[in-house]
Amino acid sequence: MSTWRVVFRKELRETLRDRRTLLVMIVVPVMLYPVLLITMEQLLIFGMRNLEAEASPVAVVGEGAAGLEEVVDRFETLRRVSIGTDLEGAIRSDSVTAVVSVGPAIEGAGSRAVVVLFDAAADRSIRGQSELARAVAEWEDSLLARRLDEEGLPRSFAVPVSVADSSIARPDELGGYTLGRILPLLLVIMTLLGAFYPAIDLAAGEKERGTLETLLTAPVPGRDLVIGKFVTVALIGVVAAGLNLASMLLTVQTGVLQATAILGLEVSISALAVLVIFLALIPLAVLFGALFLGIAVGASSFKEAQNALTPVYMLVIIPAMLPIFPGIEFGPLMAILPVAGVSFLFRDLMTGGTDVGLGALVLVTTSLYALAALAFAARAFGNERTLFGGGGEASEAPSGSFMERIRARRGHAQVPSPGVAVLFIVFVAVAFFWGGIPLQIFFRERGLLAAEWLLLFAPALAFVVLGGFDPVRTLSLKRPTGPQAAASILVIFGAMPLVWVIGWLQTFVLPVPWELLEGLEELVTAETLTRLAWLLLLLAVTPAICEEVVFRGVLLGGMRTLEPWRIIVLNGVIFGAFHLSFETVIRFLPTAALGMVITWSVWRTGSIWIGALMHLLNNGTIVVLASIPALQELFSDPDRPPPLWLVPVALVIFAAGVRLLQNMTEPPIAGLEAPGSIPPSPETL
Amino acid sequence: MIRFERLTKRYGSLTAVADLSLEVRGGEVYALLGPNGAGKTTALRCLASLLAPTSGTTWVDGVCTQDDPVGVRRRLAFLAASMGLYERLSATELVQYFGQLHGLEGDRLDERVEAMIELFGIESFRDRLCGRLSTGQRQRVSLARALVHDPPALILDEPTIGLDVLSGQTIYEFIDRERARGKAVLFSTHQMDEVDLLADRVGVLRAGRLVAEGSPQSVVADTGEASLARAFLSLVQQPEQGVGS
Numbered sequence: 001m002s003t004w005r006v007v008f009r010k011e012l013r014e015t016l017r018d019r020r021t022l023l024v025m026i027v028v029p030v031m032l033y034p035v036l037l038i039t040m041e042q043l044l045i046f047g048m049r050n051l052e053a054e055a056s057p058v059a060v061v062g063e064g065a066a067g068l069e070e071v072v073d074r075f076e077t078l079r080r081v082s083i084g085t086d087l088e089g090a091i092r093s094d095s096v097t098a099v100v101s102v103g104p105a106i107e108g109a110g111s112r113a114v115v116v117l118f119d120a121a122a123d124r125s126i127r128g129q130s131e132l133a134r135a136v137a138e139w140e141d142s143l144l145a146r147r148l149d150e151e152g153l154p155r156s157f158a159v160p161v162s163v164a165d166s167s168i169a170r171p172d173e174l175g176g177y178t179l180g181r182i183l184p185l186l187l188v189i190m191t192l193l194g195a196f197y198p199a200i201d202l203a204a205g206e207k208e209r210g211t212l213e214t215l216l217t218a219p220v221p222g223r224d225l226v227i228g229k230f231v232t233v234a235l236i237g238v239v240a241a242g243l244n245l246a247s248m249l250l251t252v253q254t255g256v257l258q259a260t261a262i263l264g265l266e267v268s269i270s271a272l273a274v275l276v277i278f279l280a281l282i283p284l285a286v287l288f289g290a291l292f293l294g295i296a297v298g299a300s301s302f303k304e305a306q307n308a309l310t311p312v313y314m315l316v317i318i319p320a321m322l323p324i325f326p327g328i329e330f331g332p333l334m335a336i337l338p339v340a341g342v343s344f345l346f347r348d349l350m351t352g353g354t355d356v357g358l359g360a361l362v363l364v365t366t367s368l369y370a371l372a373a374l375a376f377a378a379r380a381f382g383n384e385r386t387l388f389g390g391g392g393e394a395s396e397a398p399s400g401s402f403m404e405r406i407r408a409r410r411g412h413a414q415v416p417s418p419g420v421a422v423l424f425i426v427f428v429a430v431a432f433f434w435g436g437i438p439l440q441i442f443f444r445e446r447g448l449l450a451a452e453w454l455l456l457f458a459p460a461l462a463f464v465v466l467g468g469f470d471p472v473r474t475l476s477l478k479r480p481t482g483p484q485a486a487a488s489i490l491v492i493f494g495a496m497p498l499v500w501v502i503g504w505l506q507t508f509v510l511p512v513p514w515e516l517l518e519g520l521e522e523l524v525t526a527e528t529l530t531r532l533a534w535l536l537l538l539l540a541v542t543p544a545i546c547e548e549v550v551f552r553g554v555l556l557g558g559m560r561t562l563e564p565w566r567i568i569v570l571n572g573v574i575f576g577a578f579h580l581s582f583e584t585v586i587r588f589l590p591t592a593a594l595g596m597v598i599t600w601s602v603w604r605t606g607s608i609w610i611g612a613l614m615h616l617l618n619n620g621t622i623v624v625l626a627s628i629p630a631l632q633e634l635f636s637d638p639d640r641p642p643p644l645w646l647v648p649v650a651l652v653i654f655a656a657g658v659r660l661l662q663n664m665t666e667p668p669i670a671g672l673e674a675p676g677s678i679p680p681s682p683e684t685l
Numbered sequence: 686m687i688r689f690e691r692l693t694k695r696y697g698s699l700t701a702v703a704d705l706s707l708e709v710r711g712g713e714v715y716a717l718l719g720p721n722g723a724g725k726t727t728a729l730r731c732l733a734s735l736l737a738p739t740s741g742t743t744w745v746d747g748v749c750t751q752d753d754p755v756g757v758r759r760r761l762a763f764l765a766a767s768m769g770l771y772e773r774l775s776a777t778e779l780v781q782y783f784g785q786l787h788g789l790e791g792d793r794l795d796e797r798v799e800a801m802i803e804l805f806g807i808e809s810f811r812d813r814l815c816g817r818l819s820t821g822q823r824q825r826v827s828l829a830r831a832l833v834h835d836p837p838a839l840i841l842d843e844p845t846i847g848l849d850v851l852s853g854q855t856i857y858e859f860i861d862r863e864r865a866r867g868k869a870v871l872f873s874t875h876q877m878d879e880v881d882l883l884a885d886r887v888g889v890l891r892a893g894r895l896v897a898e899g900s901p902q903s904v905v906a907d908t909g910e911a912s913l914a915r916a917f918l919s920l921v922q923q924p925e926q927g928v929g930s
Contacts (some may be wrong), residue, residue, distance in 0.1 A: 006785045010774070017773040017814075210769030214830070217733050217763035218786040219755045 003220050007228025015198050015232055024193050025236055029244040034251040055079040056128035058088065064103030068139045072100075077131045090118050097128025100136060109147070181324045183252075184346035187244060188320040188339060191281055192288050192313065194240025198233045199292030204305035207297070224507065226378045230290055237285030242278060249274065273349040280363060284342050286370035288316070294377035317503045323347040332509040333585065335361040338369050414470035417464075421558020424463050425574060428550055431455050432578075445523075449538050457546040460554050474557035475549060480607040487660035488601050492614040494654025495597045496621065497646045503590040504641055510586050527625040535627075541618035551575050552602040552611035560603070560668065567603055572596030594618060604665050686711045686869030687732065687838050692741035694727050694893075701727040703893040705741070709869045709886075711837065714860060716880040716901075717873040719890035720921050725873040726766070728890070730842050732871075733763045739799045745838050751844060756843040759787065762831035766843040767893035772816030776807050779815055780833050787834035805855070821852035828859060839863055841872035857882060887913075889920045896920050 015021050057079050060069050072080050083090040087099045103113030114136055118129035143433045144158055206212040215225070249269060269277075292309055299305035319340035322328050330344040335683035341362035348354040416424070432455045439455075464471050471477060480488075524539060526532035551571060576592025602611040625631050687709040694702040702724040709715040719725050721879075730736040732743040734754035743750040746760040771779055780801050784794045802811055805825040810818060815826060824844075831839070845853040860870055860883050874880060880887055880901055887904055889897040897904050897920050901913050908916040 003786065006782070010771075010778075010782045013778070014771055014773040017746045209772065210765065211771055212769070213730075213735060213762070213765045213828075215786075216735050217758055217761065217765070218783060219758040220786055221755060298893070 002224070004224035004227040004231070007220065008044050008231045009224055011202055011229055011232035012235070015201065015236060018197075018201060021197050021201070021236065024197055025240040026243060026270065028193075029190060029240065034247055037251055055374040056097040056124065056131055057095065058128050058132050059079045059083045059087075059096045059099045060102065061087065061099060065100075065102040065107045067098065067142065068102060068136065071139045071142070072132070072135045075131060075135050078128075078135060087117050089126060091117060094124075097122075097125045098132045100132055100560060108434065137201055154322075180347045181349035183248060183350060184323055184343040185317075186248065186345060187241060187277070187281070188343055189317065190244040191237050191241035191285050192242075192316060192460045195233050195285055195288040195292055196236035196309065198236045200296045200299075200302055200305040200309065202233060203296035204299040205302050207299070208220075208301045211216070220295040222381055223378060225449060226293075226374075226381045230286075230293055230374060230377060233289035233293055234282075238282055238290050241281040241285055245274065245277060245281070259416045273354075276354075277346055277358065278351055280345055280366065281340050281358075283363065283366040283370045284339070286365060287338070287373050290370060290373035290377040294373065294380040297377070297380045319343065320553050330358060331353075332358070332361060336365045338366070342366055353565050364479040398674055415474045415560070416467065416469055416554065416558040418559045418562060420467075421555050422574075424459075424554055424558075425550070425578075428456060429461055429578060431459065445534075445538055449542060452542045456550050460546075460549045463554060464658045469557075476602055476605045476606050477610075478605075481664070483664055484605050484607070484610060484661065486611060487657050487664065488605070488610045488614055489617065490653050490657030491597060491601055491623075491661060492617050492657075494650050494652070494657050495594065497616055497642060497650035498654060498678060499590045499594050499597075500642045501647060502593050503586070506589050521626065524623050524626045526623065532623070532627055535623045536620055539623050540616050543619055544616035547575075547578075548598075548608055548611045548615055552599060552608050556599060564603065564668070568596050568599045569597040575599075601661060603668060605660055606665075606668065686713075686744055687715075687792045687871050688744040689728065689732065690742045690744070691737045692728060692731055692743055694724070694736060695730055695739045700893050702731070702738075702852065702890075705890075705893070705895055707888050707898065709838075709871045711869050712864055712867045713885045714864050714870040714872070714883050716884035716887045717871060717890065718756055718875075718887055718917055719873075723909075723921070724893040725889040726842055727893075729763075729842050729871070729873060733761060733786075734748060734758060759834070760836050760838055762829045762834075762836045762839045764827055764839075764844055766846055770815040770818075770823055770826060770830075773814060775812045776816055776818070776822075777802065777811045778808075779826060780829045784829045784833040789834060797833050797835070801833050804832075805829045805859075813907060820847055820854070821849060823864045824848055824852055825855060830857070837867075839869065839871070843873055843875065845874070845876060853879075854858075877912070877917060881913060889917060891921045 033393035055077055058072065059081055060072055060084070069080060072078050081096055083095055083099065087101065088097050090098060098116055098118040101115045101117060103115075106112050115135065116129055116132055118132075145155060148155060148157055206215070291312065295307040295308050295312060299308050317338055319337055320343045322334065322337075323330075323343050323346075324342045328334065330348055334344050335341040335358045345354070345359055347360045348359075432451060435455050436448075436451035439451045441447070443450065460475075463469075464474050524535060526535050549573070555574065556567065556571055559570065562570075572592045572595035575595030576588045579587045580590040598611045600612045601614060602608055689705050689707050692702055692705040693700065705724075705728055707715070711795045717725050717728070727736060727836050732745065732750060734750045738751065739750075743757075745757045748756045748760060750757045771782075774782065777798065780793065780798050784797055789797055802808055805828055807822075807825055807829060810822055812918050816825065819827065830907045839860075841856075844856050844860075848856070850926055857879070860872070863870055864885075874881075884901055886899060887897075889904065897907065899907070904920075905911075905913050908919050910916040910919055
């Protein structure tokens with residue numbers, strides 16, 4: 001038997017002997033879940049019937065309202081009582097649920113003012129108001145009929161249009177629509193819970209009980225260990241999800257729930273839909289299992305793992321809730337969003353209308369996320385620091401002020417660590433969000449200029465100076481050579497059309513926010529030379545300095561010890577994320593791609609000036625081109641494909657620039673902070 | 686059989702083990718001594734491939750841990766101080782599980798499991814879940830678990846910690862027996878009487894460095910103290926200087 005199967009069988013056996021897992025996996029869905037639903041429904045129905053059974057005490061006040069009083073008296077659901085002059089007090093003291101106040105009688109064709117007074121924060125009062133409103137409407141009808149009779153007009157005279165709503169939704173569709181908003185969330189939560197405890201138990205629990213060390217001394221390849229554990233967690237997650245699905249369907253589809261019948265709803269989910277839902281639950285359970293396992297193994301105890309996983313749990317629920325909100329459509333973007341895609345797919349399957357392409361996209365992307373999570377878990381299990389802690393490091397944890405701790409952590413390299421650099425970016429992002437956006441709203445373009453200098457450039461400089469870091473090495477302030485600058489110009493001019501193509505390609509899957517683009521176009525288009533100079537300062541020079549200092553300065557400086565591909569991808573992704581807006585994600589991919597190209601060039605040359613030059617040329621070119629009237633139309637329509645001849649030309653220029661830069665620079669050694677940096681001192685070796 | 690060659694392990698700027706070299710031959714019992722934090726467990730974990738050394742190598746039965754960690758684990762019995770057992774497996778299931786992890790199957794697996802159960806007197810509680818065993822019973826199951834694949838080298842990290850005299854005696858008998866069978870036994874301990882009773886040679890670690898090595902008698906003689914306990918105290922309390930033989 002293969003080793004992973006030995007591990008899997010043992011883990012499954014042990015897990016099935018764990019009462020807590022059994023409770024979450026079997027008892028909750030099979031027993032508690034329908035019982036809970038039915039109990040809640042019964043309580044609801046009991047409350048509703050109680051309200052209906054009791055005639056609501058109401059009052060009618062005002063002169064000449066005898067006709068209304070007669071109508072009210074005919075209503076079995078209403079009981080007319082007399083009250084004093086304090087109408088509000090009578091409602092608050094529960095003497096009446098609602099009061100109708102009738103204004104003075106009007107001669108001729110005028111309207112009589114009628115006010116229904118009630119307490120919108122009390123169920124009984126709302127019910128009284130609703131019944132009273134029906135009585136008033138009936139009285140109004142009788143008054144109208146009398147007027148029409150007096151004038152010798154038919155009843156239809158006052159009803160020129162007769163409106164009747166008629167929904168084409170079948171009861172099963174209506175049921176799917178109503179329950180389809182709630183059930184996907186419940187299914188995702190139950191799948192998550194199914195994997196939650198086993199993951200903690202098999203990872204942190206094993207460490208807490210001291211069995212992990214024992215296990216790792218057996219000749220089990222780490223891969224088999226992770227697979228064995230992971231298959232157990234995923235299987236339990238899938239079983240829990242499957243049992244939930246079955247239990248849920250039995251509860252809502254067999255007519256056990258009276259509320260669905262009362263509301264005229266039916267729940268009829270096809271066998272094929274159930275099968276697809278179950279199939280989608282598998283990668284979801286795998287994703288949760290691997291993710292939780294990878295995180296939990298870093299914790300030293302069950303409790304610590306619970307603390308670590310709770311925020312993840314909360315984060316996962318947010319995308320799962322998206323289908324509940326009206327107005328959020330299931331499109332390609334939602335399909336690729338982790339967890340949200342599955343939740344949307346469940347909703348569509350329950351309502352009977354599914355796009356096969358979107359469904360496939362959800363299954364494929366969720367499977368990819370699951371694989372990524374599995375790789376993460378495998379890595380966590382292979383990390384000795386994760387498994388056994390950091391040795392004596394804990395006792396050496398620096399203390400003192402925040403900046404002192406950052407200084408202490410910088411070690412001998414004079415540059416921030418990757419973690420500290422990312423922390424700084426988070427700080428800058430938060431500051432830019434809360435400070436930069438208001439500045440732009442209140443001061444428009446000048447606000448943007450101020451935000452770049454005050455919230456990006458100044459904090460970056462302050463961070464380097466106060467943190468005691470070496471500015472030359474942290475910010476890559478090495479001067480580039482002329483040929484390096486020339487090569488980087490080729491790289492950026494080659495990359496720009498390619499980034500344009502990326503932007504165009506993504507319009508096939510992402511909606512184009514036209515209003516936003518029009519606003520941007522207006523911003524970057526200059527009609528006069530003075531305006532052009534201002535825009536170049538605002539949109540080209542300023543970002544080339546301020547954003548480069550942050551991203552290719554502090555962030556790249558802190559990350560230089562990582563593997564090259566990580567440095568480049570992470571920097572690009574963070575740079576792209578920084579350019580996200582509430583309205584659209586359309587700028588993310590092109591900006592991230594551009595960020596990666598600039599990062600590679602700066603990483604290779606060790607010079608931030610190269611980054612600033614490339615950033616300046618990219619932004620400046622856009623401003624200049626957008627200001628040339630003949631070209632405006634070309635740029636203002638993102639749906640329009642870039643000229644095809646540009647692609648091969650751009651590729652050649654880009655490749656030539658990259659090759660030239662490669663030839664004139666030595667690749668920085670992975671693990672060292674920067675090309676040509678001072679070697680570590682002997683005591684750090 | 687067991688060899689450390691200039692092993693160094695650092696955690697950041699803290700050196701847990703520094704330039705450790707020692708050898709345990711087949712049929713020999715070697716006691717690794719040192720105060721808490723001296724680097725004993727770290728060294729043993731490096732040998733068992735649980736930790737990657739910063740530099741240096743470790744060997745078991747001619748196999749280098751750093752080149753073939755799985756091969757080393759096949760040749761090694763590792764008994765951790767924590768005595769971690771799966772609470773929801775029975776004693777028999779636990780021993781079977783580790784037998785399977787070591788590649789035993791079918792009749793050979795059954796034979797070895799039964800032999801371990803008999804050897805360590807587990808019969809009376811073989812079907813009891815490990816979570817319900819006493820400390821002594823747990824230690825016996827731990828030994829059965831570690832020995833099920835009959836490896837040539839044994840590493841015991843504080844094997845008698847928390848045990849009563851009777852349970853401790855089981856361990857002593859077991860170590861004696863394994864020595865007689867030609868196994869190399871490396872164990873760490875704080876109990877000097879245990880060392881006197883069992884060890885052919887001792888090594889004393891202080892701040893990650895081997896500061897003394899030799900037979901218990903020679904270490905006592907080299908320090909000029911009256912007993913191993915006093916010799917140990919003088920070695921771990923004195924300023925940095927090597928004592929060897």
